[in-house]
Amino acid sequence: MDIFSITLVSSLVILLVFLATTDKGRRGLQLALRSLWLHKLRSFLSMLGIIIGTSAVIILMAFGEGSERDVLEDIKRLGTTNIIIRSVKPTDDANTNRRQMVATYGLTYQDLEILKTIPSITRLVPMRIFPQETRRGARAHNSRVVATVPRYAEVNELTLLDGRFIVEEDDERMNNVCVLGLETAKTLFPFEEALGSSVKLGEFVYVVVGLLAERMPTGGTGGSQAAEDFNQDIYIPLQTARGRFGERITMRAAGSRSAEKVDMHQITVTIEDVDKVRPTGEIVRAILSDPERHPRQDWALTVPLDRLELVERTKANIRQSLGIYASISLLVGGIGIMNVMLATVTERTREVGIRRALGARRSDITFQFLIETMVQTGIGGLLGVGFGVSYVFAHAALKALPMAAMLFQDGSPSPILHLPSITWSLSTAVGVGVIFGIYPALRAAYMDPIEALRHV
Amino acid sequence: MPEVLRIENLHKRYSVESTAVHALKGVNLVVHQGDFVALMGPSGSGKSTLLNVLGCLDRPTEGSYHLGGEDVSKMTDDQLSSIRSRYLGFIFQQYNLLPQYTVVENIEIPLIYQGVRLNADSRDRCIGLAELVGLGQRLDHRPMQLSGGQQQRVAIARSLVNRPQLILADEPTGNLDTKTSHEIMVMLSRLNASGKTIVMVTHENDIASWSRRIVRMRDGEVESDLPNTPEPIDFSGPPLPMHLLEEAA
Numbered sequence: 197m198d199i200f201s202i203t204l205v206s207s208l209v210i211l212l213v214f215l216a217t218t219d220k221g222r223r224g225l226q227l228a229l230r231s232l233w234l235h236k237l238r239s240f241l242s243m244l245g246i247i248i249g250t251s252a253v254i255i256l257m258a259f260g261e262g263s264e265r266d267v268l269e270d271i272k273r274l275g276t277t278n279i280i281i282r283s284v285k286p287t288d289d290a291n292t293n294r295r296q297m298v299a300t301y302g303l304t305y306q307d308l309e310i311l312k313t314i315p316s317i318t319r320l321v322p323m324r325i326f327p328q329e330t331r332r333g334a335r336a337h338n339s340r341v342v343a344t345v346p347r348y349a350e351v352n353e354l355t356l357l358d359g360r361f362i363v364e365e366d367d368e369r370m371n372n373v374c375v376l377g378l379e380t381a382k383t384l385f386p387f388e389e390a391l392g393s394s395v396k397l398g399e400f401v402y403v404v405v406g407l408l409a410e411r412m413p414t415g416g417t418g419g420s421q422a423a424e425d426f427n428q429d430i431y432i433p434l435q436t437a438r439g440r441f442g443e444r445i446t447m448r449a450a451g452s453r454s455a456e457k458v459d460m461h462q463i464t465v466t467i468e469d470v471d472k473v474r475p476t477g478e479i480v481r482a483i484l485s486d487p488e489r490h491p492r493q494d495w496a497l498t499v500p501l502d503r504l505e506l507v508e509r510t511k512a513n514i515r516q517s518l519g520i521y522a523s524i525s526l527l528v529g530g531i532g533i534m535n536v537m538l539a540t541v542t543e544r545t546r547e548v549g550i551r552r553a554l555g556a557r558r559s560d561i562t563f564q565f566l567i568e569t570m571v572q573t574g575i576g577g578l579l580g581v582g583f584g585v586s587y588v589f590a591h592a593a594l595k596a597l598p599m600a601a602m603l604f605q606d607g608s609p610s611p612i613l614h615l616p617s618i619t620w621s622l623s624t625a626v627g628v629g630v631i632f633g634i635y636p637a638l639r640a641a642y643m644d645p646i647e648a649l650r651h652v
Numbered sequence: 653m654p655e656v657l658r659i660e661n662l663h664k665r666y667s668v669e670s671t672a673v674h675a676l677k678g679v680n681l682v683v684h685q686g687d688f689v690a691l692m693g694p695s696g697s698g699k700s701t702l703l704n705v706l707g708c709l710d711r712p713t714e715g716s717y718h719l720g721g722e723d724v725s726k727m728t729d730d731q732l733s734s735i736r737s738r739y740l741g742f743i744f745q746q747y748n749l750l751p752q753y754t755v756v757e758n759i760e761i762p763l764i765y766q767g768v769r770l771n772a773d774s775r776d777r778c779i780g781l782a783e784l785v786g787l788g789q790r791l792d793h794r795p796m797q798l799s800g801g802q803q804q805r806v807a808i809a810r811s812l813v814n815r816p817q818l819i820l821a822d823e824p825t826g827n828l829d830t831k832t833s834h835e836i837m838v839m840l841s842r843l844n845a846s847g848k849t850i851v852m853v854t855h856e857n858d859i860a861s862w863s864r865r866i867v868r869m870r871d872g873e874v875e876s877d878l879p880n881t882p883e884p885i886d887f888s889g890p891p892l893p894m895h896l897l898e899e900a901a
């Protein structure tokens with residue numbers, strides 16, 4: 197919390213304590229509630245601006261919070277100390293051997309060896325990723341084969357439902373073992389026990405040694421980063437893939453046959469310390485940019501940490517525009533209330549005269565009308581908070597219902613209640629009451645009592 | 653009897669759009685404790701202006717005003733408010749009750765501005781005063797539900813709640829019929845008989861005849877200041893509860 201909101205909130209608390217504990221405060225509060233109750237509709241209408249303002253702030257903040265959480269979770273899944281390097285098919289295919297239709301590009305084993313020499317890198321997880329039909333008897337599944345090393349499990353924080361992940365021994369010995377993603381397992385083994393059974397991948401048969409729990413997909417928000425659904429995966433040891441499938445992978449795309457030779461589709465690199473992520477990223481970039489090694493831009497680098505910063509910058513932007521929005525709506529609400537209060541003061545001129553004759557000081561009159569405005573904006577703020585909070589919960593609840601799914605755009609963020617926005621908007625509402633109530637209140641207090649008494 | 657108020661050479665001038673109105677031109681007046689003064693005179697002679705100055709709602713342009721030994725003419729607005737809440741009780745022609753309050757709550761108002769903590773005692777006192785003016789059965793009624801005479805009784809009870817040194821009434825019967833006026837005057841006379849000092853503005857000789865002293869004004873000056881012998885009133889009925897009217901010794 198910043199100084200501004202701390203000041204606001206603490207003055208709100210002091211005010212509340214004063215109103216609740218002192219005789220004068222309680223009486224002022226009672227009086228204010230009574231006059232407001234006397235003109236229910238008018239009070240409600242004059243509060244409307246404040247109600248809309250506060251509820252809008254709370255709802256917008258909740259959406260901001262929700263989308264922020266979505267992105268943050270995404271980044272966390274990718275890992276803040278990770279750098280992800282991918283092979284990218286270059287757009288100009290000049291170097292492709294057209295006769296053979298084999299495209300050669302991407303990260304090489306040589307790259308991997310060089311990366312291993314960077315001291316700040318603690319972990320390197322290379323993977324090859326290609327689509328391949330997996331079969332189990334008559335059942336088939338269009339899986340995504342991920343050929344990788346045991347540490348893949350650490351980097352991606354995998355949870356196993358059953359069995360184990362690939363181990364070093366599998367890789368060294370080129371064992372024909374595999375680990376199934378949840379959807380793959382469900383499709384291939386709807387009724388039987390998957391663990392210990394075998395599946396056919398290409399020409400070879402693999403023993404299922406592990407089953408993965410469900411994994412949240414990553415969003416496809418950042419540049420080269422495509423959305424990934426890990427549940428369709430099947431994992432095999434990297435060396436096994438080299439042995440069984442060779443370095444070249446043939447793919448069928450839109451009826452035509454194409455093949456590509458890619459050593460590695462992705463290398464996930466883990467850095468020992470968050471502070472060293474960016475410098476290391478620069479080193480990696482420099483190495484890969486060497487035209488000797490990669491004459492074409494056939495790789496891409498994703499630093500999840502950069503996205504974190506982007507999120508923070510976006511957040512600051514959202515805050516700022518929300519602040520402007522809230523100020524405008526509260527200003528409008530405040531003017532509405534001031535207008536009504538000025539009318540009220542005129543209407544109650546005689547009351548002011550009577551009170552003054554009976555001994556009220558100017559400050560008593562100021563206090564009375566000021567409290568009334570503050571109670572008005574305070575109640576308006578509370579109603580706004582109530583509405584905003586209910587909206588946030590209703591939205592989340594509705595979204596959870598399967599039948600209401602079509603009402604929401606895919607991937608739209610769910611609002612998450614942003615608690616500081618409640619105290620903040622509430623105290624701002626009361627603050628608006630003070631600012632816009634002071635003039636009408638002083639106007640009442642500085643009326644000539646004799647003239648006020650003569651007022652009809 | 654000690655002096656309640658003393659006015660010497662009091663002037664009040666208003667300037668309305670560059671023309672000066674001289675509403676009071678050197679008024680001298682001394683009121684003693686227990687007095688019942690009727691302030692009379694033609695319209696525009698300055699009665700209300702004088703009463704407003706006496707009531708510390710207005711400050712004199714010139715001259716001095718001592719209330720209970722204190723020089724009021726030089727006081728600040730807040731000090732005047734405090735004087736009003738401690739020394740003075742007001743009764744108006746238009747009753748001037750607050751419509752959103754009940755009878756008892758209306759009577760309570762001056763206590764609020766005295767800074768008195770409202771509690772069961774103060775409430776009992778307000779109920780006692782409501783009973784004194786004959787409204788014991790209507791404690792929770794609002795002004796709209798009362799007749800003019802009843803509203804004026806509430807106003808009288810309200811003017812008594814702070815045990816004032818001086819009660820100021822500007823045409824208290826101006827809006828009432830003869831019978832109700834009579835009831836109100838009986839009430840004021842009884843209060844006066846029990847020691848309350850009253851200054852009352854009136855146009856009517858009948859009403860003035862209840863007082864002990866008649867001050868006539870003309871063109872902002874005191875024309876005559878004569879003692880009056882009121883007709884004896886019927887004091888039958890229970891005596892006034894003095895503990896409600898006077899300071900506890």
Ligand SMILES: Nc1ncnc2c1ncn2[C@@H]1O[C@H](COP(=O)(O)OP(=O)(O)OP(=O)(O)O)[C@@H](O)[C@H]1O
Pocket residue numbers: 666667668673674675693694695696697698699700701702
């Ligand atoms: N606020 C004011 N501004 C200018 N002139 C005023 C003001 N108040 C009173 N006057 C003038 O002072 C004079 C005395 O007025 P005041 O109200 O005291 O008369 P009054 O004796 O009470 O008359 P009435 O019997 O009609 O009530 C009048 O000429 C009036 O016009």
Ligand SMILES: [Mg+2]
Pocket residue numbers: 699700701
């Ligand atoms: Mg008058």
